[in-house]
Amino acid sequence: MSPQHFDILIIGAGLSGIGTAVHLRREHPQRSMAIIERRARLGGTWDLFRYPGIRSDSDMASFGYRFKPWDSDKVLADGPSIRSYITETAKEHGIAETIQYGLNITASNWSSEQQRWVLRAEDVETGESRTLTCHFLINCSGYYNYAEGYRPHFEGEEDFKGQIVHPQHWPEQLDYAGKRVVVIGSGATAVTVVPAMARQAAHVTMLQRSPSYVFSLPDTDKMAMALRRYLPRGLAYRIVRGRNIAVQRGLYLACRRWPKRMRKFLIGQVRKQVGPDFDMRHFTPRYMPWDERLCAVPDGDLFVALREGRASVETDTIERFTENGILLKSGKQLEADIIITATGLNLQMMGGMELTVDDAPMPLNEQMTYKGAMIQNVPNFLWVFGYTNAPWTLKSDIAGRYLCRLLRHMDEHGNAVAVPRDDSGANALDEGILDSLQSGYVQRGKASLPRQGRSGPWRVLMHYGKDKKVLLDEPIDDGCLEFQPVRAAAADSAAPEPMAA
Structure with a gap:
């Protein structure tokens, strides 16, 4: 059977994948397109967790799509x-029917001779390849x-008689009403789970x-x-969205420019919330904002929840873990019926997909990003990585709009291929794209970035x-993108052979 062919393939039917598909459907409706999703439903993160x-963890006026106002008051x-x-x-945008569910892309190879990507997909249920x-691949x-969260092993956890749950694999029927719960962690997941569970649990620590x-x-x-x-609805949304983006950026810049002052401000805001008698060492981080x-x-x-006990x-x-909970280094025992290990994520690029160009491996950690949206030496490939x-x-939106500009430029100039090149090699640094962020999941996985x-x-x-200026205003042909016209061999070639398993 001949492989299915599309002008554009998008891997992932989450916020980024659907948003990018909408931009393409609006600007390039003549192009055939499909979204490949390994799960049985769309939503990505918001279906998994x-x-x-x-x-x-961001306001919805700026987290939502630019083209679709978020109307809730939340x-x-x-x-x-x-x-x-x-x-x-x-x-609304006719994207739902383009999604192919239950397919996991395990490998993608760019063929220079055929000027196209050849992808190996595995049916999640049957294992069939x-x-x-x-022509253009978007990750x-x-x-x-998605398959596995970060879950360190704790000494003695086999002795614990209760239930241990990682938030990424939450049991649908978990009953925690009236139970004693310990949540291990202090990040975005932990501060979300604790007050939510505290409404029904006997106590949450x-x-x-x-x-x-x-x-x-x-x-x-x-x-x-x-x-x-x-x-009008659209005008109100644009005003609120613009305000929120400006406030967020201002807060970030203030934290970077005046870290000690912002540290004092942020901790002071917590003090007002928890009251004068609360031990503030629990909300006084070792690092700067x-x-x-x-x-x-x-x-x-x-x-x-803390004030109310x-x-x-x-x-x-x-x-170590004990039969009835957790023993701390200080000697204190935390009694628990359920332990939630909100210990974080495992960083994984490209969904674990193997990326090759003309059958040669293309490790991401050996390539630079181009405009934060493409990868050095990888042809016809958009990599959507947000802020x-x-x-x-915000980033996935302008990356999708940039792709529409790029495709239009290629059409106008008769080009079939665009690949970022750094011929001088003078730009390269031994520095990952997230080296400044000290989060645990980044530090554990930064070698893959x-x-x-x-x-x-x-x-x-x-x-x-x-x-926005770089992706939406600056010229497409900036001297760093190498363009190639349609090859006669590619235009006349038969369908490619299926990839070897």
Whole structure:
């Protein structure tokens, strides 16, 4: 059977994949397109994670799509609402019918002779191998391993008589009502799970080795609510979105420019929430603000649970698990019926897909990123990697719009291939794109990340304003993109042979 062929293939049917597909459908409706999703449903992260309280950690006015206003009054939306938003978007723009579910792309090889990608896909249920081909490949599979979260082994955990759960693999029928719960971790997942479980559990303890910066956001946006009453829907959304993007950027820059002052400010805001008698060492991190991401909680729900005694915090290290809970290094015993290991993610690039060019391996950690959206020496390939210091989708939005510009330029000039080249080699640095971020999952997996350069399109900016100019305003043909016309051999070639398993 001949391989299925498309002009464009998108890997991943999450926020980034659906958003990119909408841009392509609007700007290049004549191109055939498919989205390949390994799971049985769309939604990506927002379908995978089902733990109590799962929500965005960015406001939805800036986390949502630029072209589809988020109409809810909620600032931080829950997971099911976000998945419904993605589903609605896919249906409205005719994207839903382009999704092929239950296929895992295990390998992708660029053929220079045929000027196309040849992909090996595996049916998740049957294990059957299939071959797909395309002219342009877009990877929207995110940055972590969907199959397995980071789960360190703890001494004595085999002795624990209760249940141990990782948030990435939450049991659908987990009953924690009236139970004693210990949540190991202090990041975005932990500060979400603790107040959510505390509503039903007998007590929830957040056990952390070291604290994170946690700040409270209003649960509803009163300004947005007022604007929607008096202004057209789209205009109100643009105003609120612009305000939120500016505020987020201002907060990040303030933390970088005046770290000691912002540290004092952020810790002071927690003090106001938890009261004068609370031990502030539990919310006094060892690092400066934005060396790791800040954790947002709506209406201070975590602090409310602490004030009301439904939850507590312990800052200590684990000696071992026991039959009835956890023994700390300090000698304190935490009694538990359920232990939640909110210990983080495993970083994984390209969804674990093997990437080759003319059958030669193309390790990402040996290549630089180009404009934070393409990969050095990899033809006709868009890599959507969002922001770590702002809403992820701000970057995926402008990356998708850049791709539309690139395809239009290639059409106008009769080109079939675009590949970033750094012929001088003078730009390369032995520096990963996230080396400045000290989060555990980044440090564990940074060896797998692409490199970046000293300047120009090879430098990852993590700056929405600057990236907008680079991706949407600067010339496509900047001297770093190598273009190739249609090869006669490619135009006349028969369908490629399926990839070897």
